[in-house]
Amino acid sequence: MQVPEIFWTFATIGLGPFVGSFIGLLTLRLPAERPWAASRSACDGCGRKLGPLDLVPIASFVALRGRCRSCGATIPRRYLLLELACLGIGAWSALAFAGPIALATAVFGWWLLLLAVIDAEHFWLPDMLTLPLGAVGFAASLLVLHEPVWTPVLGAAIGFGTLWLLAFAYERVRGRQGLGGGDPRLLGAIGAWTGWSALPSVVVWAGLAGISVALAQLILRRQVATDTRLPFGTFLAIGAWLTWLLGPLHGLFG
Template sequence: MTIDQIWVASTLILAPFIGSFIGLLTLRLPADRPWVMSRSACDTCKRPLGIVDLLPVISFLILRGRCRNCHAAIPLRYLLLEVGCLLIALWSAIIYPGAMVLVTALLGWSLLLIATIDAEHLWLPDKLTLPLGALGVLFTIGVGQAPLWTPLLGAIVGYGVLASVAWLYKSLRGFEGMGGGDPRLMGAIGAWVGWQGVPSVLVWSCVAGLSFAIAQAIVHRRFSSRQPLPFGTFLAIGGWLTWLWGPLHTLLAWNSF
């Protein structure tokens, strides 16, 4: 087995366990419940979970989505997040070789966690976005071998663009149109994709957000401009696609040949 294959295999094995952990965080962080050194238990009967209950994907299938003790339904979100993390790992392996597989998967898993929390609670906690930006700086310098100013400039531009948009919106409309966590998430993503990738992140995010709004309007047959949207979720999508495919102008230039 080659080194590249070891990186791929390790990332794929790790993926569903990360998904299970993300499922735990998406429930406990918004509820301000302890998650460090806290043993998992059934939410219904409170029985501590054993190894048989905690095997990602496999346990859900063997137990048929039910608790072994009280037979209460296990939230489907755990299975979806575990499979989602596995798909992110597979996608990473298709795009990048070697250690970059794990680096890319770590970014994707982090964005999935942030996107899920924002979609469900309209909340972007600094305890997630700020470490994501710090990791972006470290990986860009260490793995990408870029100078320090590259990720820092990306973070500054990313934060500055959305902070300016939020300020302008409030000045014109008289009320907040964007949460304070959105510019910080954009800054964290900018540390990964660089300042050149910031416009592409915004384009992808707007496309995702507009698609969601249109779909929601079709389903509910109404649309309100004041209805809050989880823009952080769309930023996560834009950041992921930009990291995978690069800035749109380079993608378009490559496809023109």
């Protein structure tokens, strides 16, 4: 039985705020090594277990004015911001694509957002997030995009191998790490989604995003800090999202 088109549209948009709430939880608990899978959400101020009315994305935050109903503690604004961001990603995906591809696009965007936030705040790309992203990309390539099996395999291999070799060469020449260990695995996971031919566009977009941030920091600080670290995984996530939506750069200008 064919799934109605409207189902995919509502699922893609409607799931966004709930995914955003979950992402907000993960961005706080994973870096702090706190349990997240089996434990119920609770107020960090008074420890009260949150009920269903406290957990309605966006609406609960607005109704409670960003505070716990019991103790008045401030609810982290990241929850609202990430819920709105995931709603936007879902809506963008539904406008750009139709059917199951729209939902797959939203899943890709939500996952990239999670990784981008964690890397931006902690310079960390956990394997428990990057490796499953590649596995889901492999499945989406075969089942949703109907690509031949070698497309995600080659994309993952080239994505990982290119950055791994670059990081290895840099460390041998300079005697210190230039890339985090999670960056090659993230680009490999992205390659499983986009295929190898789109990887140059991902890297170009990532480089442009990184340069923009570096220039902004230079302008604001009015000095160059040679030891400033930049979260390359965040920029790779931006590059992957733009490439997925817009297609490879050679297709835009060809």
